[in-house]
Amino acid sequence: MKKYQSYINGKWIDSLSKETIKVDDPATAKGIGEVACAKKEDVDVAVEAARKAFNSRILVDMHPMDRAKLMHKIAEELRNVSKEAGKLLCYENGKPLAGAEYEFVDAANYFDYYGGLTDKLEGKTIPVNKGVIDYTVLEPYGVSAHIIPWNYPISMLGRSLACAFATGNSTVIKTPELTPLAAASFFAQALDKAGIPKGTINIICGYGDEAGSYLTSHKDVAQITFTGSVPTGKKILHVAADRAVPVVVEMGGKSAAIVYPDADINKVVETAKGAIFGHAGQICSAMARVVVHKSVKSELLDKLAKLSKSLKVGAGYEDGELTPVISEKQLQKVENYARSGTQAGAEAIAGGKRVDRPGYFFEATVFDKVKQDMTIANEEIFGPILSVIEYQDPEEAIKIANDTEYGLAAGVFTKDLDQATVASNQLEVGQVYVNSWFTGSIATPFGGYKQSGYSREKGQEALKSYLQVKNVGIQL
Numbered sequence: 230m231k232k233y234q235s236y237i238n239g240k241w242i243d244s245l246s247k248e249t250i251k252v253d254d255p256a257t258a259k260g261i262g263e264v265a266c267a268k269k270e271d272v273d274v275a276v277e278a279a280r281k282a283f284n285s286r287i288l289v290d291m292h293p294m295d296r297a298k299l300m301h302k303i304a305e306e307l308r309n310v311s312k313e314a315g316k317l318l319c320y321e322n323g324k325p326l327a328g329a330e331y332e333f334v335d336a337a338n339y340f341d342y343y344g345g346l347t348d349k350l351e352g353k354t355i356p357v358n359k360g361v362i363d364y365t366v367l368e369p370y371g372v373s374a375h376i377i378p379w380n381y382p383i384s385m386l387g388r389s390l391a392c393a394f395a396t397g398n399s400t401v402i403k404t405p406e407l408t409p410l411a412a413a414s415f416f417a418q419a420l421d422k423a424g425i426p427k428g429t430i431n432i433i434c435g436y437g438d439e440a441g442s443y444l445t446s447h448k449d450v451a452q453i454t455f456t457g458s459v460p461t462g463k464k465i466l467h468v469a470a471d472r473a474v475p476v477v478v479e480m481g482g483k484s485a486a487i488v489y490p491d492a493d494i495n496k497v498v499e500t501a502k503g504a505i506f507g508h509a510g511q512i513c514s515a516m517a518r519v520v521v522h523k524s525v526k527s528e529l530l531d532k533l534a535k536l537s538k539s540l541k542v543g544a545g546y547e548d549g550e551l552t553p554v555i556s557e558k559q560l561q562k563v564e565n566y567a568r569s570g571t572q573a574g575a576e577a578i579a580g581g582k583r584v585d586r587p588g589y590f591f592e593a594t595v596f597d598k599v600k601q602d603m604t605i606a607n608e609e610i611f612g613p614i615l616s617v618i619e620y621q622d623p624e625e626a627i628k629i630a631n632d633t634e635y636g637l638a639a640g641v642f643t644k645d646l647d648q649a650t651v652a653s654n655q656l657e658v659g660q661v662y663v664n665s666w667f668t669g670s671i672a673t674p675f676g677g678y679k680q681s682g683y684s685r686e687k688g689q690e691a692l693k694s695y696l697q698v699k700n701v702g703i704q705l
C-alpha cells in the first residue's frame with residue numbers, strides 16, 4: 230500500500246513515531262494507502278516551522294505583487310495536477326471523478342482570487358486632533374491553524390489557506406484522517422513546485438482528538454480556522470477561548486427548501502438531484518428538508534421518488550450518481566436516522582436502507598409525512614436522506630424552515646419575486662438560494678447563522694478573519 234508523508238518545512242517526512250493512518254476506498258472498503266500519523270511531537274515540529282517562517286517575515290515583507298504572482302503560480306500548479314490528483318481524491322473520498330477533479334480547480338480559483346487581492350489590503354487615515362497623523366495597518370496574526378473536514382478536503386483547504394496566505398500568515402493544516410492522501414501528495418507538491426518559502430505552509434494528518442486538539446491549543450498558534458461538525462467546533466471554541474485566540478467556525482446545517490404553489494416542480498426535482506443526493510448528501514449546505522405547499526406535494530413526491538429510484542449506484546470512478554458515504558460508521562449513522570424516521574411515523578417513499586453491495590452505499594431516500602419535531606428533521610444526517618414536510622400558509626413555511634438550531638442555508642422555489650424576497654429576509658441563514666441551490670461563487674461570502682457558525686469564508690469578507698488592525702497615532 231502506498232505511503233504518504235507529512236509536508237513540513239518544505240520536506241516530506243514520516244511522523245516521528247513512524248505510525249500511519251490507513252485510508253480506505255469507501256466504494257469497496259478496501260485500503261488504498263496510508264499516511265503519516267502526526268502526534269504531538271510532529272505538531273510541535275510543524276508549528277515551529279511555521280513560527281520561524283512567520284518570524285522571518287518572508288511572506289509579510291514580500292512585495293504584495295510578488296505574493297500575488299506566487300499565488301497565481303500555485304493556482305497554475307494545482308490546475309496542472311487536477312486530472313491526476315482528482316483520481317486519487319475520487320478513490321479516497323468516494324465522490325464522482327468530475328467533482329474530485331473540480332476540487333483542485335476550485336482550490337486554484339481561490340489562489341487566483343485572493344492572489345488578486347494581496348495588493349488591495351489597505352488601511353486608512355483617520356482625522357483626529359490637530360497635529361496628529363493617525364492611520365491603520367492590517368497585519369496577519371502569525372501561525373494560522375486550519376482543521377479540514379473530509380467531505381471537500383481540497384476545496385476547503387484551498388478556501389481557508391489561500392486567504393491566510395494572501396494576508397501573510399504562515400499555516401499548519403491538519404487534514405482529515407479519512408481523506409488525507411490528495412492533500413499530502415498532489416496539493417503539497419503543487420505548493421512546493423510553485424516555490425513557496427519553506428515553512429510558510431505545512432500539511433500534516435492525524436486524529437482530531439490528538440493532533441487536531443493539540444494543534445488548536447498550541448501556544449504558538451495565533452489564529453484558527455475550523456470547518457467541520459458543531460460538536461467539534463464547540464470544543465475548539467472552548468480551547469481557543471482559554472487562550473483568547475480568534476477562530477473561524479464553519480459548521481454543519483439542516484437546510485430547507487421552501488416550495489411555493491407556483492414553483493416549477495421539475496426544477497425543484499432537478500435541483501434536489503445534486504443538492505441532496507450529490508456526494509451522497511455529505512454536503513454541509515445540502516438540501517436536507519423540503520417544506521412544500523399541500524397543493525403541490527403529491528406531484529413533488531412522485532417526481533422525487535422517481536428521481537431517487539433512477540440514480541445509478543456506484544463508485545465515483547464508475548460514473549456512479551449515488552456514490553458511497555465515507556465510512557462504515559457514517560453508514561450506520563445514516564441507517565440509524567432512517568430507522569428513527571420510520572419509528573417516529575415518517576414514511577420512506579423511496580430508499581430507506583443500505584445498498585446490498587460492498588462499500589458504504591445507502592439508498593437515495595425520500596421521507597414523506599415528516600413533522601418538524603422529528604429527529605430526522607432537526608439533526609444533520611450527512612447522508613442521502615431528504616425529509617419532506619407539508620405546510621399550508623407561507624408564515625408556517627418560514628417557521629418550519631427556521632425551526633432548527635442550524636442556520637447555514639435555505640432555498641425558495643417560486644415564480645413570484647416578491648414572495649422570494651420576503652422569504653429571503655425572514656430566513657435565519659447565512660445564504661439563501663432562489664430557484665436554485667449552491668448559487669454563489671468563491672467571491673460570495675459563505676457561513677452560518679445560529680449553531681452553523683458566525684464567521685465568513687469566501688469573498689472579500691473572509692479576509693477580515695486573517696488580519697488584525699493596528700492603529701498608529703503620530704503626534705507631530
Ligand code: NAD
Pocket residue numbers: 376377378379380381385403404405406435436437438440441442443445456457458459460461462464465479480481482512513514609611637676
Ligand atoms: P468533524 O467535526 O468530525 O471533523 C472535522 C475535523 O476536525 C477533522 O479534521 C477532525 O480530525 C478534526 N477534529 C476532530 N476532533 C477535534 C478536536 N477535538 N480538536 C481539533 N480538531 C478535531 O467533521 P467531519 O465529519 O470531518 O465533517 C463533516 C462536518 O463538517 C459536517 O457537520 C459538515 O456540515 C461540516 N462542514 C461544514 C462546512 C462549512 O463550510 N460550513 C463545510 C464542509 C463540512
